[in-house]
Amino acid sequence: xxQITERCTGCGVCRLWCPVKAIRGHKKSRHVIxxxxxxxxxxxxxxxxxxxIDDRGSLATRIAMRDWFKPAWDYGLxxxxxxxxxxxxxxxxxxxLTSEGTATHPFxxxxxxxxxxxxxxxCCEKMAIQSS
Numbered sequence: 447x448x449q450i451t452e453r454c455t456g457c458g459v460c461r462l463w464c465p466v467k468a469i470r471g472h473k474k475s476r477h478v479i480x481x482x483x484x485x486x487x488x489x490x491x492x493x494x495x496x497x498x499i500d501d502r503g504s505l506a507t508r509i510a511m512r513d514w515f516k517p518a519w520d521y522g523l524x525x526x527x528x529x530x531x532x533x534x535x536x537x538x539x540x541x542x543l544t545s546e547g548t549a550t551h552p553f554x555x556x557x558x559x560x561x562x563x564x565x566x567x568x569c570c571e572k573m574a575i576q577s578s
Contacts, residue, residue, distance in 0.1 A: 447483045448490060448506070452476060453497035460489035460498070465535040465561060486535055486563035514562030518578035519552055526550045530566035530575060539566060554578075 450460070456474040461467075466484055471477030479489070490498040490506020491514065498506040517530065517539070526549050531539040538559040541550040554560060567575040 447481070447485060448479055448487065448501060449499045450477045450479055450489070451497050451499060453495050455495050455497070457495070459492045459494070463488045463492050463561065484535055486561055486565065488561040488563065491562060509562075514560070515564050515567070516557060516560055516562065516578045517552075517554055517566050517575045520574045520576065521551055523572045523574035524551055524570075525572055525574075526552075527571075528552070529569045529571075533565045533569045535563060535565065536561055 450469070454476050456471060456477065458473065461469040461477065465486060465488065466482050468480045468482040468484070469477050469489065470480060485501045487500060487506065490500055491509045493506065494508055496505055500506045526541070528541050528550065530552050531541050536559045538554060538556040539552050540555040542553045543549070544551055
């Protein structure tokens with residue numbers, strides 16, 4: 447579970463990005479991450495005040511959105527199981543029919559919604575997902 451430290455200014459950026467609404471608090475007061483945290487790390491990637499400690503106990507580093515992980519599939523390896531779409535906390539991955547119409551494959555349907563959590567990559571048994 448990620449934690450918010452006393453360095454938090456209460457700006458609310460982490461709260462806006464949290465896909466499970468696990469961050470609570472009021473402006474200019476210390477926020478608390480509730481037990482509903484899924485450890486996706488988006489709070490640490492958006493925090494500009496070095497106020498987030500990650501699930502390993504290290505200070506999370508802000509990462510520019512353009513550098514966030516975005517899934518790209520090697521369809522030669524992908525078996526179309528759909529696990530990547532199931533684990534996506536923001537539901538930005540959809541399964542679509544192949545051009546032959548006989549199988550499905552994943553597709554990043556809403557790239558702007560992707561929070562770069564890599565849950566899709568981590569659940570892929572075929573290792574068919576890399577960063578675009």
